[in-house]
Each structure stands twice: as C-alpha cells, then as structure tokens.
Amino acid sequence: MELKDILAISGQPGLFKFIAQSTNGIIVESLADERRTNIPASSKVSSLGEIAIFTEDEDMPLSKVLDALFAHTAGKETISHKSSPDQMKALFAEVVPEYDRDRVHVSDMKKIISWFNILVGAGMTRFTPEEKAEKENNAEK
Incomplete structure (x- = not known):
C-alpha cells in the first residue's frame, strides 16, 4: 500500500484506501474498520501522496x-x-x-x-x- 492510494475525504473521519472507480464516484475502504463505501464524485478527496x-x-x-x-x-x-x-x-x-x-x-x-x-x-x-x-x-x- 502506497501513500498515493490513501485518501482523506472531506466530511468523513479517518483515512481510506482507494479500491476502484465506480460510475458515480469511487469505491474506498476505511483503514479503521475495512468497510467499503461509495464516495460520490462531488466529494472533496485528497490523496496523501499529493499533500x-x-x-x-x-x-x-x-x-x-x-x-x-x-x-x-x-x-x-x-x-x-x-x-x-x-x-x-x-x-x-x-x-x-x-x-x-x-x-x-x-x-x-x-x-x-x-x-x-x-x-x-x-x-x-x-x-x-x-x-x-x-x-x-x-x-x-
């Protein structure tokens, strides 16, 4: 796992691992509890590799x-x-x-x-x- 694949999402606590692109946004997995969720394309997402x-x-x-x-x-x-x-x-x-x-x-x-x-x-x-x-x-x- 590389830092560029780790995401901080505005309005969401914790960090997430990028899993895949979806039709409405991206699919991520929480590093805390490994739950997967779909994040809409309208959300502000930052890769830790770019900070x-x-x-x-x-x-x-x-x-x-x-x-x-x-x-x-x-x-x-x-x-x-x-x-x-x-x-x-x-x-x-x-x-x-x-x-x-x-x-x-x-x-x-x-x-x-x-x-x-x-x-x-x-x-x-x-x-x-x-x-x-x-x-x-x-x-x-």
Missing part, C-alpha cells in the same frame, strides 16, 4: 514528514491528536525543525498526527515510494 507542508525553504512532502515521525517514534504511534497545542508544536519542532511556524497551524498538525497514528495502526511502515527513495539515495551519492 505537503510549508517549511522555511520549500514545501516538504507529507511522506517525508511521516517518515521523520516514524523514525522519531521508533515505529510506534505518537501523541494523540487531542493533545495540547504546545505538545503538538514541540513534537513538530523536534521532527521537522524547519517547518514554517506562521503557515503550519495547529489544525494541520492535528490532522498529520491523526493520520500518522491511523497509518501506523494499519501496519504501514514505509511512506516514501521505493522508486522515489532510490532516486533520492542515488542523487545524494
């Missing part, structure tokens, strides 16, 4: 943020998305020290922390696609 956060230099893909969180927590779930704003800001300062403090809001941190905990709970351990990770490793050499 990035603001940093001081350039936008950082969500996959890199999630990989940094995974390394920071040693593969375990992190603090709750219901933690205090100060705790969330402290966590982000440790994990992504260059995040833009003016444009990344607590609500954004809350979503990312919630998504991370859902993904780790669903057994996901790699967030960067393998081909992209190989290209980055070759570029560094």
Whole structure:
C-alpha cells in the first residue's frame, strides 16, 4: 500500500484506501474498520501522496514528514491528536525543525498526527515510494 492510494475525504473521519472507480464516484475502504463505501464524485478527496507542508525553504512532502515521525517514534504511534497545542508544536519542532511556524497551524498538525497514528495502526511502515527513495539515495551519492 502506497501513500498515493490513501485518501482523506472531506466530511468523513479517518483515512481510506482507494479500491476502484465506480460510475458515480469511487469505491474506498476505511483503514479503521475495512468497510467499503461509495464516495460520490462531488466529494472533496485528497490523496496523501499529493499533500505537503510549508517549511522555511520549500514545501516538504507529507511522506517525508511521516517518515521523520516514524523514525522519531521508533515505529510506534505518537501523541494523540487531542493533545495540547504546545505538545503538538514541540513534537513538530523536534521532527521537522524547519517547518514554517506562521503557515503550519495547529489544525494541520492535528490532522498529520491523526493520520500518522491511523497509518501506523494499519501496519504501514514505509511512506516514501521505493522508486522515489532510490532516486533520492542515488542523487545524494
């Protein structure tokens, strides 16, 4: 399962895995309870593979943020998305020290922390696609 196949749907709690295209929208499966449902084409759907956060230099893909969180927590779930704003800001300062403090809001941190905990709970351990990770490793050499 790759991050590009994981969807956040406006108005729906949790994350969903893309299953198939339907005549009226898309069929998705909840990562929490594995229930399948049809999402109408009029819904706002975002792929986690296309989301990035603001940093001081350039936008950082969500996959890199999630990989940094995974390394920071040693593969375990992190603090709750219901933690205090100060705790969330402290966590982000440790994990992504260059995040833009003016444009990344607590609500954004809350979503990312919630998504991370859902993904780790669903057994996901790699967030960067393998081909992209190989290209980055070759570029560094």
